[in-house]
Amino acid sequence: MTDLPLDGAADQPEPAAVADPEPAELVLDDLPSGARGALEALLMVVDEPIAEITLAQALGLPPAEVAELVRGLAAEYDEQQRGFELREVAGGWRVFSRADYAPVIERFVVGGQQARLTQAALETLAVVAYRQPVSRARVSNVRGVNVDGVMRTLVSRGLVEEGGTDGESGAILYVTTSTFLERLGLTSLDELPALAPYLPEIDVLDELSEGVSR
Known part of the structure; x- marks a missing residue:
């Protein structure tokens, strides 16, 4: 037991x-x-x-x-x-x-994506053109919406590219490309139409965008 x-x-x-x-x-x-x-x-x-x-x-x-x-x-x-x-x-x-496949990527971007840009893409491109070099966060602040997807589209179309990093935040800064100038028939950014008559002063825009980010 x-x-x-x-x-x-x-x-x-x-x-x-x-x-x-x-x-x-x-x-x-x-x-x-x-x-x-x-x-x-x-x-x-x-x-x-x-x-x-x-x-x-x-x-x-x-x-x-x-x-x-x-x-x-x-x-x-x-x-x-x-x-x-x-x-x-x-x-x-x-x-x-990989850089080895750049020709394939270039053919795809240039020859395979000729669809017109959306209104959101055009507005984002305009912000980059007039505020460059500019970070994605600043573009988002100016437009009031997230622009990550639109920025990827602009980069893939060869209209926007990385142009360095911000010294304080380390964020990537974006600028327009020579392709952008070619599409608009311009020789330099100096030929872009002046926006001063239609927009607030640049410091006012900065204050507005900083206010949104806060």
């Missing part, structure tokens, strides 16, 4: 003792691939270079581990000659199309 309870008590801890290490090992094994996938997902959605410390905070991983992961991805993409590459620019990382 006393043997049965003793045997049962002895048997109960055994499954827990055997099972405990296995889930822990699975979690550890899944961490690198999970972190890699999450890192790639983040890099695919950002429109500006993202710093390693920001990636580390988003992933909940140590900065040193993220630095190793992101450099490993960049090396892997280069080794496999993928159509895109991971570059470290302006203090952060961003995915770019």
Whole structure:
């Protein structure tokens, strides 16, 4: 009678003792691939270079581990000659199309997208033209709406391009391109029509845009 309870008590801890290490090992094994996938997902959605410390905070991983992961991805993409590459620019990382395929991209942008610009795109382009170099945030403030998607369209059409970074915020600044001038039949930005008679003074616009951002 006393043997049965003793045997049962002895048997109960055994499954827990055997099972405990296995889930822990699975979690550890899944961490690198999970972190890699999450890192790639983040890099695919950002429109500006993202710093390693920001990636580390988003992933909940140590900065040193993220630095190793992101450099490993960049090396892997280069080794496999993928159509895109991971570059470290302006203090952060961003995915770019590989320069080897620039002719294909150019044919697609120039020859495959001749649809007319939307009103939103035209308004955004006008803000860039008259306020350049200007960040996406400032353009959004002036227009009062998010312009991320529209800016991507303008960049893909070759009408707008990156023109440096802001010295204080580090945000990418955008400027119009030579293609923009060609489409408007201008030789320089000096030939753009003056807006002074139709718009408030430039400092008033700055105050309005700063007020929106606050």
